[in-house]
Amino acid sequence: xxxxxxxxxxxxxxxxxxxxxxxxxxxxxxxxxxxxxxxxxxxxxxxxxxxxxxxxxxxxxxxxxxxxxxxxxxxxxxxxxxxxxxxxxxxxxxxxxxxxxxxxxxxxxxxxxxxxxxxxxxxxxxxxxxxxxxxxxxxxxxxxxxxxxxxxxxxxxxxxxxxxxxxxxxxxxxxxxxxxxxxxxxxxxxxxxxxxxxxxxxxxxxxxxxxxxxxxxxxxxxxxxxx
Amino acid sequence: xxxxxxxxxxxxxxxxxxxxxxxxxxxxxxxxxxxxxxxxxxxxxxxxxxxxxxxxxxxxxxxxxxxxxxxxxxxxxxxxxxxxxxxxxxxxxxxxxxxxxxxxxxxxxxxxxxxxxxxxxxxxxxxxxxxxxxxxxxxxxxxxxxxxxxxxxxxxxxxxxxxxxxxxxxxxxxxxxxxxxxxxxxxxxxxxxxxxxxxxxxxxxxxxxxxxxxxxxxxxxxxxxxxxxxxxxxxxxxxxxxxxxxxxxxxxxxxxxxxxxxxxxxxxxxxxxxxxxxxxxxxxxxxxxxxxxxxxxxxxxxxxxxxxxxxxxxxxxxxxxxxxxxxxxxxxxxxxxxxxxxxxxxxxxxxxxxxxxxxxxxxxxxxxxxxxxxxxxxxxxxxxxxxxxxxxxxxxxxxxxxxxxxxxxxxxxxxxxxxxxxxxxxxxxxxxxxxxxxxxxx
Numbered sequence: 020x021x022x023x024x025x026x027x028x029x030x031x032x033x034x035x036x037x038x039x040x041x042x043x044x045x046x047x048x049x050x051x052x053x054x055x056x057x058x059x060x061x062x063x064x065x066x067x068x069x070x071x072x073x074x075x076x077x078x079x080x081x082x083x084x085x086x087x088x089x090x091x092x093x094x095x096x097x098x099x100x101x102x103x104x105x106x107x108x109x110x111x112x113x114x115x116x117x118x119x120x121x122x123x124x125x126x127x128x129x130x131x132x133x134x135x136x137x138x139x140x141x142x143x144x145x146x147x148x149x150x151x152x153x154x155x156x157x158x159x160x161x162x163x164x165x166x167x168x169x170x171x172x173x174x175x176x177x178x179x180x181x182x183x184x185x186x187x188x189x190x191x192x193x194x195x196x197x198x199x200x201x202x203x204x205x206x207x208x209x210x211x212x213x214x215x216x217x218x219x220x221x222x223x224x225x226x227x228x229x230x231x232x233x234x235x236x237x238x239x240x241x242x243x244x245x246x
Numbered sequence: 247x248x249x250x251x252x253x254x255x256x257x258x259x260x261x262x263x264x265x266x267x268x269x270x271x272x273x274x275x276x277x278x279x280x281x282x283x284x285x286x287x288x289x290x291x292x293x294x295x296x297x298x299x300x301x302x303x304x305x306x307x308x309x310x311x312x313x314x315x316x317x318x319x320x321x322x323x324x325x326x327x328x329x330x331x332x333x334x335x336x337x338x339x340x341x342x343x344x345x346x347x348x349x350x351x352x353x354x355x356x357x358x359x360x361x362x363x364x365x366x367x368x369x370x371x372x373x374x375x376x377x378x379x380x381x382x383x384x385x386x387x388x389x390x391x392x393x394x395x396x397x398x399x400x401x402x403x404x405x406x407x408x409x410x411x412x413x414x415x416x417x418x419x420x421x422x423x424x425x426x427x428x429x430x431x432x433x434x435x436x437x438x439x440x441x442x443x444x445x446x447x448x449x450x451x452x453x454x455x456x457x458x459x460x461x462x463x464x465x466x467x468x469x470x471x472x473x474x475x476x477x478x479x480x481x482x483x484x485x486x487x488x489x490x491x492x493x494x495x496x497x498x499x500x501x502x503x504x505x506x507x508x509x510x511x512x513x514x515x516x517x518x519x520x521x522x523x524x525x526x527x528x529x530x531x532x533x534x535x536x537x538x539x540x541x542x543x544x545x546x547x548x549x550x551x552x553x554x555x556x557x558x559x560x561x562x563x564x565x566x567x568x569x570x571x572x573x574x575x576x577x578x579x580x581x582x583x584x585x586x587x588x589x590x591x592x593x594x595x596x597x598x599x600x601x602x603x604x605x606x607x608x609x610x611x612x613x614x615x616x617x618x619x620x621x622x623x624x625x626x627x628x629x630x631x632x633x634x635x636x637x638x639x640x641x642x643x644x645x646x647x648x649x650x651x652x653x654x655x656x657x658x659x660x661x662x663x664x665x666x667x668x669x670x671x672x673x674x675x676x677x678x679x680x681x682x683x684x685x686x687x688x
Contacts (some may be wrong), residue, residue, distance in 0.1 A: 028478055034485035041492070099477035121481035121515055124488045173553070187492060190505050192512045202550065203516075203523050203582050203653055211553045218553075237502050 020065040020135075024048045025055040025081065026097065027073050035068065038124040052076020059085050064092045066131060069114075071098040079112060086113045093134045097122065125193055126200070129183055146182060148231045148244055151223065155179060162226035169222045173198055177215055181232070181242040190239040216240055249415070250408055257404050258397070265393045272386045281354070285339050288356040288371045295325065295369055296360065304362045321346050322374045324353075330368045335359050341375060414439030414448070422451050430455040466528050473522035480515050487511065520649045524634075527579065527656045534661070536577040537687060540570040540614070543577075544603060547584045551592065559598045562588070566605040570612065571687040575661055583657040586650045587616050587677050594675070595620035610683055617676040623669040631667065661685060 022044045026032035029050055036046045047062070049055035052073045059067070059081070067085045071078030078096070085094055094113065099120040115138070116130050136144070136155070144156045152161045158175055160167045170178075180197050181189055191212040198215075216232070223229040231243050298306060307314040307327045314327040324346075336357040343352050353372035360367055414437050426432065437448045487508050491501060526532065544564045548555070555562055572580070591601045599619040606613045623631060630636045632655040635648045658665050662682055669675035 028482060031478065031482045031485060034482065034489050037489050038485065099474055099481070120477045121484050124485050171552075172549070190491070190508055192505070192508050193488075196512065199550075201578075202585050203520050211557065214553050214557050237498070238505060 020044050021063070022046045022066040022068065023055070023058055023062070023064045024068050025052070025073070026068070026070040027051060028070075035124065035127070039128070042128060052078075052081055055081055056084055060088050064089055066134075067092050067094045068127075069094060069096050071096055082112050082114055093131070093138055095127075095130065095134075123193060123196055125180075125184055125189070126197060129180060129197070132183055146244070148182070148242065149229065150227050151229065151231075153178065153182060155182075160223075162223075165226070167222060167226065169225075170219070174215060174219050174222070177212075178219065178232075178242070181240060182244070185242045185244045188235045188239050188241045194239070212240075250405075250412055253408050254401065254405055258401055261397045261400065265390070265397060268393070269386055269390045272389055276385060284354050284373050285356075288339060288354065288373060291325070291371045292356055292358055292369060295327070295371070299360075299362060304365075304367065308367070317346070321349070321351060324370075324372045326370045328368045328370075330359065330366050332366045334366060334368070336368060344372070411441065414441060414444040418444065418448050418451065422448070422455075426455070430459050466525055469521055470525040470529065473518045473525065476514075476518045477522075480511065480518065483511055484508075484515070517649065520653060523582075524649075524653060524656045527660045530660070532576045532579060532660070534574045534576050536575055536580075538572045538575055538577055538580055539568075540572060540605070541566045541568045543581060544584060547581065547588055550585065551588055554589070554592050558592060558595060560592055560595055560601060562601045562603070564603045566603060566614070567607075569688075570605060570607075572681065572685050573687040574685050579657045579660065583654050583679075586654050587679075590650055591616055591618035591620065591675075591677075594618065594622075599674075612681045612683075612686055614679040614681060615676055616679075617674060619674045622671040622673055622675055623667070624671055625669075628667060628669060632665075 022039055024032050024035050024039075024046055026035065026048070027050055032048045032050060036048055039046050044066075047058060047064075049058055052075045055069075055073075056076070067089065069078055069081055069085070073081070078098070082094055082096070085092060093115040095116045095118055096114045097118050097120060115134050118127055118130060144154060146153045146155065150162060151167075153159075154161070158172075158179070160170055160175065160178065176198050177194060180194065191210070194212045216234075220229060220232065223232075233241050233243055235241055308329065311329055313329070315324065316326075317324045336359045339354065339356045341352060342355050343350055344355075345351075352375040354375055355370055355372040358369045358371075360369065417437050421435070421437070434452050437444065439445055439448070487504055490496060491504050491508075496504070541564065544566060548562055548564065588601065588603075595601070595618050601619075602615075602617045604615045604617075606615065632651050633648075634652045655665065657663075658679065662684065664680040664682075666678040666680065667675060668678075
């Protein structure tokens with residue numbers, strides 16, 4: 020999939036580029052609004068990531084242009100201006116999502132995947148992990164046709180997030196940012212992830228040992244899957 | 247005590263003291279005046295007698311060397327004329343006792359010697375003193391009555407005038423100090439007064455309010471700008487660490503250090519995000535258009551936080567009627583408020599403790615109490631719990647950067663919800679949210 024990254028912070032643009040390229044996206048980068056505008060009018064993209072705070076261009080104008088010449092593209096607004104009005108205006112103008120800075124690259128990818136599922140219709144909504152089946156649209160996990168009802172919403176979120184970034188070690192910080200990111204909180208160290216993982220293992224063990232859910236000593240957790 | 251009362255009291259007391267002093271001194275004054283009057287009267291009579299002697303001769307009074315004396319009927323006054331030795335000389339006015347027909351009477355006596363036809367004569371003119379004293383008693387009485395009634399009249403006048411003259415001061419206190427709410431956004435309305443001091447006070451208070459609001463505004467702007475500016479560098483660092491973390495040629499021990507960096511960066515991110523949130527709330531950048539069922543929201547928070555409850559084996563009882571709903575609120579903010587309060591109730595609780603959430607409906611408000619069985623807050627720390635970055639003793643043992651309760655406070659203020667805290671060390675704390683009727687639905 021083709022991605023246009025519009026971001027005037029070169030360093031940040033480069034990291035997003037590296038990350039998405041590693042995850043099999045084809046990326047182009049525009050460091051200013053003028054270049055971005057040219058690229059939008061010439062090329063077709065699947066994703067356009069727009070930084071609202073460009074020095075030479077009003078980010079929301081760029082969004083309008085993108086919607087006009089790339090109607091199929093999914094636009095994601097990246098901004099440090101976390102003002103509510105921006106959010107409303109951005110979504111009103113047809114942005115598909117809004118990722119406030121500072122964001123995690125994993126979170127960005129997860130949002131992009133969600134849009135892909137919604138917009139382009141993902142064929143394989145059910146993923147097999149060992150003997151378990153994970154249905155990402157219905158958000159259920161089942162074993163040989165039996166739904167594991169004991170899994171809570173948060174626990175499913177964790178499994179889905181690790182599955183999305185399968186074969187990659189996710190740190191506790193990354194996991195807790197994903198599931199508690201929306202809550203503004205006084206704690207800066209979350210060891211609750213361990214408790215969640217323990218619960219998930221216990222619940223799944225009632226059916227079969229979830230060997231695919233691995234602990235990476237000292238670093239975090241990962242889901243190992245071949246498909 | 248009010249200024250008006252004080253002034254009146256002082257006026258009354260000072261006037262009374264002066265009047266009492268005057269009335270007490272009155273006899274002395276009267277005696278002195280009388281004495282002067284009597285003396286001049288005596289001198290006048292003396293002059294009269296001398297005049298008669300000069301024109302009609304001494305023979306008009308004295309013939310054959312016999313002395314002359316004359317009393318009024320009740321012996322209040324007398325005149326006597328006598329021949330005395332040639333070398334005697336007198337010219338005095340003195341008080342003296344005289345025995346007249348068996349009665350001892352005190353007289354004011356003028357004694358004067360004069361020579362006529364080479365003979366020396368002594369003239370005495372006397373006036374009894376008791377006739378003088380008699381007048382002072384009734385005079386004192388009347389003076390006292392007149393003066394006291396005059397005092398009453400002036401007090402009344404004082405009261406009316408000071409009431410009138412102090413009206414601008416009362417207005418300044420009422421409108422500028424009592425009823426204004428920080429931050430002061432009301433435009434300046436001059437208090438009408440011709441008293442220069444009050445004009446000065448009025449304008450000074452206004453200027454001070456302006457300065458405070460201005461400084462407060464600048465601080466808000468600074469926090470908002472600073473946290474915004476920090477977002478991009480944090481973002482760059484975060485993405486760099488995330489990308490490095492999956493590089494294949496990075497050894498595990500380096501990954502552990504990257505993980506440390508990630509955690510610390512996350513802490514920086516949390517603090518910045520929280521500060522930004524607080525400044526956004528204070529700048530009223532959130533809408534208040536949501537309707538929220540309180541009971542449902544509390545259960546949502548409980549679900550969100552259930553892992554923490556489980557870990558410490560804390561039971562959370564929510565006893566809030568299912569029909570309590572709030573309107574004109576911000577759902578996201580309210581959720582965060584409750585989350586932080588309940589999170590604190592867990593954090594500062596004992597293992598196996600409990601949290602009791604109850605609602606109490608009154609006519610003018612609804613009080614939501616969140617009570618825990620935790621370690622409590624020391625009395626000397628209670629006033630500071632809502633201060634930003636205030637590290638209380640109890641939070642030092644916890645991973646906390648001291649912004650949980652400031653968020654709670656900002657959100658509550660934004661919704662005009664009052665917070666009251668009562669706590670007993672080692673017994674637990676109760677956080678009471680007083681939710682005004684304005685945002686209660688139904």
